[in-house]
Amino acid sequence: MAKGREWRAEVVEAIVVLLALALAVGAGVGGFFLGRDTKHTGSAAPTASTAQAAPSVDPHVAAGAHAFVQFACAECHGEQGRGGVSPDVPALNRVGKTLTVVELTRIIDHGLGESANPSKPYMPVWGAVISKQQVSDLVTYVRAGLPAVPDASAPAVPRNQGLAVAGSVLYVRDGCINCHGPNGLGGVPNPLSEDKTIPSLSGGDFRKEFNTDAKIIDVIRSGSVIGRAPIVSMPHWGGILSDAELRALVAYLKTLK
Ligand code: HEC
Numbered sequence: 304m305a306k307g308r309e310w311r312a313e314v315v316e317a318i319v320v321l322l323a324l325a326l327a328v329g330a331g332v333g334g335f336f337l338g339r340d341t342k343h344t345g346s347a348a349p350t351a352s353t354a355q356a357a358p359s360v361d362p363h364v365a366a367g368a369h370a371f372v373q374f375a376c377a378e379c380h381g382e383q384g385r386g387g388v389s390p391d392v393p394a395l396n397r398v399g400k401t402l403t404v405v406e407l408t409r410i411i412d413h414g415l416g417e418s419a420n421p422s423k424p425y426m427p428v429w430g431a432v433i434s435k436q437q438v439s440d441l442v443t444y445v446r447a448g449l450p451a452v453p454d455a456s457a458p459a460v461p462r463n464q465g466l467a468v469a470g471s472v473l474y475v476r477d478g479c480i481n482c483h484g485p486n487g488l489g490g491v492p493n494p495l496s497e498d499k500t501i502p503s504l505s506g507g508d509f510r511k512e513f514n515t516d517a518k519i520i521d522v523i524r525s526g527s528v529i530g531r532a533p534i535v536s537m538p539h540w541g542g543i544l545s546d547a548e549l550r551a552l553v554a555y556l557k558t559l560k
């Protein structure tokens with residue numbers, strides 16, 4: 304009898320050990336996947352709360368800083384949103400504290416202050432142009448206080464290479480390329496607008512309608528609001544871009560075939 308009981312005790316012990324092993328392995332694997340999923344938030348949290356001199360930036364903050372340059376937010380709101388470009392464009396270094404994620408997302412998607420006949424810069428409608436992930440990264444960046452991020456800076460405009468060369472860089476730097484496409488080829492979706500896309504700046508139609516420098520400069524300066532958000536309109540660049548920059552942009556646009 305005693306022997307039988309011992310034997311059973313050994314089996315139970317073995318099962319318990321096996322179960323414990325299985326649990327440990329399971330937890331390890333689960334922990335591994337969880338770790339992968341939450342790695343960025345996990346590593347960013349201590350940086351933000353303890354303000355240690357950490358060399359790494361949260362990847363979403365970094366992505367937001369790059370989007371801030373790519374979509375020319377910096378051209379209107381200043382580098383790192385510090386303002387100082389135009390009295391009509393606010394700095395952004397406070398809104399990260401005063402506006403919620405939902406409010407910031409809505410402003411970027413739907414714009415702010417546009418009117419049918421804009422006489423000053425307004426916040427463009429970006430919902431159809433900027434991906435949801437990039438809008439979310441922009442919001443993260445603004446809420447993080449728009450820190451400096453390595454390599455998140457606008458391309459330098461070459462001097463002494465002629466107006467059209469300067470214009471071709473301004474076309475990227477000022478974010479025209481995001482809405483009008485590389486080389487002004489157009490095709491960027493604007494689903495609720497009449498044409499369903501943002502117009503090209505290179506075809507025969509464009510050159511026929513905008514057949515003088517003055518007409519092209521005029522529409523870039525004034526912008527053109529073609530509907531309410533979520534329809535994307537042409538931003539108002541008067542007071543943002545200098546006359547020299549406008550002339551360079553026109554010289555570049557005239558090289559497009
Ligand atoms: C063509 C110039 C222009 C560009 C480009 C631009 N903005 Fe704006 N933005 C404005 C103006 C003007 C306002 C103020 C609108 C108003 O209050 O009527 C504004 C307002 C805002 C606000 C609200 C600020 C506040 O104090 O309430 C946020 C946030 C913002 N912009 C973020 C961005 C981001 C992010 C980008 C890039 C994706 C961007 N803006 C690009 C002109 C611009």
Ligand code: HEC
Nearest residue numbers: 427477478479482501502522523527529535536537538552
């Ligand atoms: C947020 C998107 C957006 C950005 C950024 C933008 N545009 Fe536009 N642009 C438009 C839309 C939409 C129209 C069409 C307006 C209309 O039909 O009246 C337009 C129209 C134009 C036109 C007149 C062409 C036409 O067929 O109506 C010119 C020229 C132009 N943009 C140049 C520029 C330049 C140069 C830049 C950069 C400094 C720029 N745009 C930045 C959206 C944008």
